Amino acid sequence: VNRLLQDLAPHSSKRISEYAQSHSGVLDLTVGLPSFGPPRAFGDALSALARPLRASALPYDRYAHSRGAPELRDAIASVYASEQGVDLDPATTLLITNGAAGALWTGLLAVTEPGDEIMISDPCYMIYPPMIELLGRRPVRVPTDQTDGFALRPSRIQEALTQRSRVVLVNSPGNPTGAVHDEADLATLCDFAEKHGLFVMQDEVLDRYCFRGRHRSVVAVDRHGVGIAVNSLSKRFGMAGWRIGWLAGASQVVEQAAKAHTHFLLAVNHAVQLAAATALSDAGVDAEVSRHANELHDRGLRFLSALREVPGLSVPSRLDGGFYAFVGVRDFALLHHLVPDDGQTTGEAVAEHMLHKRGVAVVPGSAFGNAGADYVRMSFAGDPQQLDDAVCKLQSN
């Protein structure tokens, strides 16, 4: 069997969240899915599509168009026009994929060759490094600073630059840190990328959870044709299980990504694409999504301020984006005499303690890179009552 795959360990967060799900008393703060479900318009559209089967085949019994159902590409282009003020040609610059994860690998495959280097921040979303390695490319970690909001900066990228560098992968708003790259940050990254022959791929799945200024997409900011956006309905609509995502970028890039997508997967679930198109075009949905995002922002602010009352936790002073708290735990470990085992990080020792002694499941920061060694990630996207209970359990001695 494939040695690369054999050597790949499962994510530590998967082990912890599986434990939490199979132990009913555990409060699960590992989950990155908003507690509200998809908009009603999505469910209504899907029910209409699933009306009793007829004798004859329905249009969505067929494969969808290999680039995605035209209805969905049109709806996504309209969203970018109204939210970002950018015109995306639905015929050539959009590819529908199985979630943002599908857009990440097809997009990366399209713009790199085996052995090329893809620059990612330390810390970053946990699937980037194994995905890049499995594609036969090299993930290169670029350090970030907590004092700078964990932003990915050209000066640090410059230090990691080699002949094989091809892509800067930026996640804004970011998981796990909440880092937000504003219009000026993205424009600077694109200028830098153009100068050095790189692409800037932005994972913007958390776009509707930007709490510092207005979310900007690299495809709206880029003036050089180097910007590629990866997005999905997973977080925007709280419907990760339905697997609708997309890649947006220059037509030459999307054309190659579409080939890879066709050869591996043929197409994405047709009926779900049509229901997603209806939901995205529904007049009431934008307001519903904004209401949910505002609710999550309030919930996050309350959660952060409650966490500040827990001795030993270093809680971020502001909430720029996303729905995670990336919390420093070095003092918490000292206070509770938690000594990491050999090879274990402080964050891992604290996550074990929180799980087994407090009944609170969190993700050790090491899952996101070495820079996360002294952190844990707590999601505040779930049930608000559960968050209150978790804080009480963490406060108790």
Ligand SMILES: Cc1ncc(COP(=O)(O)O)c(C=O)c1O
């Ligand atoms: C930053 C980030 N990118 C991508 C994904 C995957 O998104 P999708 O479910 O659309 O594949 C996630 C899921 O948690 C994420 O947090």
